[in-house]
Amino acid sequence: MTKDMTTLKTAIIERFGTPCAVIDLDLVARNIVKAQERCDAVGLANRPHIKTHKSPMLANLQIKAGALGITCQKLGEAEVMANAGITDIIIATNLLGAARSGRLAALQSHLPLKVCADNTVSLSAYSKAADQAGRPMDVLIECDTGQKRAGVETPQQALALARIIRDDPYLNFAGLLFYPSLDGWPRTQLFFDNTAAGLSDLGLSAKIVSTGGTPNFAHIGSLKGATEHRAGTCIFNDRMMIKAGVATLEDCAFQVFTSVVSRSGPERGILDAGSKTLTSDSGGLDGFGMILEHPKARIHKFAEEHGFLDLSKCDHKPAIGDIVRVIPNHVCVAVNMVDQLVAVRRGEIVDVIPVAARGMLV
Amino acid sequence: MTKDMTTLKTAIIERFGTPCAVIDLDLVARNIVKAQERCDAVGLANRPHIKTHKSPMLANLQIKAGALGITCQKLGEAEVMANAGITDIIIATNLLGAARSGRLAALQSHLPLKVCADNTVSLSAYSKAADQAGRPMDVLIECDTGQKRAGVETPQQALALARIIRDDPYLNFAGLLFYPSLDGWPRTQLFFDNTAAGLSDLGLSAKIVSTGGTPNFAHIGSLKGATEHRAGTCIFNDRMMIKAGVATLEDCAFQVFTSVVSRSGPERGILDAGSKTLTSDSGGLDGFGMILEHPKARIHKFAEEHGFLDLSKCDHKPAIGDIVRVIPNHVCVAVNMVDQLVAVRRGEIVDVIPVAARGMLV
Numbered sequence: 001m002t003k004d005m006t007t008l009k010t011a012i013i014e015r016f017g018t019p020c021a022v023i024d025l026d027l028v029a030r031n032i033v034k035a036q037e038r039c040d041a042v043g044l045a046n047r048p049h050i051k052t053h054k055s056p057m058l059a060n061l062q063i064k065a066g067a068l069g070i071t072c073q074k075l076g077e078a079e080v081m082a083n084a085g086i087t088d089i090i091i092a093t094n095l096l097g098a099a100r101s102g103r104l105a106a107l108q109s110h111l112p113l114k115v116c117a118d119n120t121v122s123l124s125a126y127s128k129a130a131d132q133a134g135r136p137m138d139v140l141i142e143c144d145t146g147q148k149r150a151g152v153e154t155p156q157q158a159l160a161l162a163r164i165i166r167d168d169p170y171l172n173f174a175g176l177l178f179y180p181s182l183d184g185w186p187r188t189q190l191f192f193d194n195t196a197a198g199l200s201d202l203g204l205s206a207k208i209v210s211t212g213g214t215p216n217f218a219h220i221g222s223l224k225g226a227t228e229h230r231a232g233t234c235i236f237n238d239r240m241m242i243k244a245g246v247a248t249l250e251d252c253a254f255q256v257f258t259s260v261v262s263r264s265g266p267e268r269g270i271l272d273a274g275s276k277t278l279t280s281d282s283g284g285l286d287g288f289g290m291i292l293e294h295p296k297a298r299i300h301k302f303a304e305e306h307g308f309l310d311l312s313k314c315d316h317k318p319a320i321g322d323i324v325r326v327i328p329n330h331v332c333v334a335v336n337m338v339d340q341l342v343a344v345r346r347g348e349i350v351d352v353i354p355v356a357a358r359g360m361l362v
Numbered sequence: 363m364t365k366d367m368t369t370l371k372t373a374i375i376e377r378f379g380t381p382c383a384v385i386d387l388d389l390v391a392r393n394i395v396k397a398q399e400r401c402d403a404v405g406l407a408n409r410p411h412i413k414t415h416k417s418p419m420l421a422n423l424q425i426k427a428g429a430l431g432i433t434c435q436k437l438g439e440a441e442v443m444a445n446a447g448i449t450d451i452i453i454a455t456n457l458l459g460a461a462r463s464g465r466l467a468a469l470q471s472h473l474p475l476k477v478c479a480d481n482t483v484s485l486s487a488y489s490k491a492a493d494q495a496g497r498p499m500d501v502l503i504e505c506d507t508g509q510k511r512a513g514v515e516t517p518q519q520a521l522a523l524a525r526i527i528r529d530d531p532y533l534n535f536a537g538l539l540f541y542p543s544l545d546g547w548p549r550t551q552l553f554f555d556n557t558a559a560g561l562s563d564l565g566l567s568a569k570i571v572s573t574g575g576t577p578n579f580a581h582i583g584s585l586k587g588a589t590e591h592r593a594g595t596c597i598f599n600d601r602m603m604i605k606a607g608v609a610t611l612e613d614c615a616f617q618v619f620t621s622v623v624s625r626s627g628p629e630r631g632i633l634d635a636g637s638k639t640l641t642s643d644s645g646g647l648d649g650f651g652m653i654l655e656h657p658k659a660r661i662h663k664f665a666e667e668h669g670f671l672d673l674s675k676c677d678h679k680p681a682i683g684d685i686v687r688v689i690p691n692h693v694c695v696a697v698n699m700v701d702q703l704v705a706v707r708r709g710e711i712v713d714v715i716p717v718a719a720r721g722m723l724v
Contacts, residue, residue, distance in 0.1 A: 013459055148630065262513075272456075279643075305413075308510075319483075358721075
């Protein structure tokens with residue numbers, strides 16, 4: 001460990017305690033530029049998904065670097081981003097709770113949102129909200145091409161919704177939203193081509209054709225007709241993105257600084273970060289995060305505030321009081337646990353960034 | 363569904379949107395009384411663990427019902443509870459991050475804390491914090507009898523720490539903290555008996571001998587020499603507690619109200635509650651929560667804001683726009699996702715309770 005890192009760890013624990021969520025602003029800036037370049041290289045607009053960082057400050061850095069606008073997953077996230085002056089926002093889910101609470105109409109009256117739907121119940125809710133807001137709402141149709149999450153399953157279903165949008169005075173047809181599975185790009189092309197032909201018959205065209213996902217950077221641009229890409233995780237990266245082959249350990253800008261607080265057995269230890277810090281989302285990987293100082297240590301289990309370490313494979317084992325840095329498996333859910341990110345640059349603490357849209361469930 | 367429940371669901375979604383975390387105050391009150399009675403019945407003091415609710419208001423209800431004091435897992439939780447006037451607090455972990463940040467000393471200067479240790483590094487940190495605070499600190503020795511989490515593994519180790527505490531001018535030996543595994547009670551008795559004999563030789567006695575865990579209500583009182591019990595989950599209960607046999611569905615006081623937002627396939631659906639609402643903590647159970655209206659539906663997967671429903675076994679399948687209630691697998695981590703709990707009583711919304719110690723990582 002370099003002297004600089006020892007100094008930083010001491011500064012972190014003395015100022016904030018542990019566990020502490022830390023981002024490296026130089027790495028964040030580099031990751032923002034890389035994502036922009038990946039979109040630029042294939043002629044797509046960049047619409048980063050802010051669910052990863054939930055910070056208007058970081059969203060504005062993305063826009064400054066060239067992003068056309070942003071993607072949100074919840075209306076509450078969009079509210080926070082709109083309050084910070086961001087105006088071009090897609091909310092990439094069916095919004096029913098937010099619509100019925102009146103919050104969708106309230107935000108739409110402040111700025112024109114782009115929302116998504118895969119069903120007529122959502123369309124009715126959007127129409128009503130747009131009517132209340134006194135401003136028509138842009139709607140993208142969410143199309144499923146393999147994730148089996150939300151999204152219409154056929155071009156025919158997409159076209160049926162497009163016709164309803166066209167005929168609704170409060171709705172504008174804005175385009176199509178895809179989140180292809182990694183092997184689903186040829187299927188997505190077929191879906192898009194068939195839908196585009198039908199849209200033309202309806203007198204419509206998709207101004208926005210959006211693809212999504214950081215792992216899908218591997219295929220970005222391979223959908224002919226796409227206009228933009230939504231990626232979230234790439235601003236920080238994590239073990240899942242390393243596994244997916246779209247990032248290296250050196251690209252991981254988010255770390256949890258955590259203390260070893262117990263070493264009751266020779267082959268085991270306990271971190272002060274558990275499921276209430278790093279979450280139980282394993283992302284399908286072995287262990288719950290990678291310890292930079294002890295890559296052979298395995299975080300094999302969590303209690304709420306305890307991370308259980310299996311140290312049997314470590315040549316050098318951590319001592320009680322050691323501060324170690326964990327790269328989480330899934331950074332988006334880890335960020336969502338904390339109210340603030342401590343920002344460092346070249347080993348110095350330079351800022352504390354609120355995770356302003358944390359816990360925006362609705 | 364009763365008319366009352368339809369009315370409540372409408373009130374919840376129109377006022378708060380979905381997903382929304384809801385507690386039933388009558389059930390909470392009943393659960394608080396039950397836990398107190400379980401302790402009273404075996405002559406143990408009740409020291410509820412507030413990590414489950416993180417609410418000073420609910421902690422004060424527990425104290426009003428007879429609890430001697432409370433248990434916290436993080437210093438930040440203790441700070442919130444102390445600010446609300448609670449004075450008898452055990453913090454049941456090795457505190458290193460909080461000690462080095464100065465926050466332990468700061469709180470200790472306001473009120474005498476009871477802290478826990480299983481190692482000499484923690485003891486040194488506590489001694490230094492107590493010195494800074496100008497008030498000696500009560501220390502319990504955490505003893506492991508099977509969880510393989512934190513805690514000394516032998517009576518000899520416990521006694522070695524007890525001697526150091528005895529000889530430290532800033533530390534008071536306060537007792538022993540156990541969290542027996544379900545089958546570990548006979549082992550815990552042996553550990554306690556051997557330790558108690560040794561303590562006597564040191565001129566010490568354990569004023570507090572604490573056992574823990576809601577599932578351990580099944581064995582409460584079976585450790586001769588115990589003085590108190592710490593249980594957290596029992597204030598709300600969840601699927602894990604039902605599985606453990608210490609609660610029924612009717613005892614579950616916490617529910618997430620969530621909307622069905624997509625039904626793209628005949629056998630599947632999507633909830634607007636995903637891993638950022640209910641968390642990926644399965645608690646070792648099948649599926650991620652139980653839907654009261656559709657007990658045969660299986661929440662088989664989460665995305666961050668999507669709950670994936672397998673409806674193949676449901677006779678009656680939910681429609682888009684339906685509001686359903688989910689009992690989580692593990693309520694403690696679900697509560698920790700939200701900033702507030704909507705409190706209802708006999709079907710009426712009566713309060714909004716801040717989860718004041720949410721996200722207290724340190």
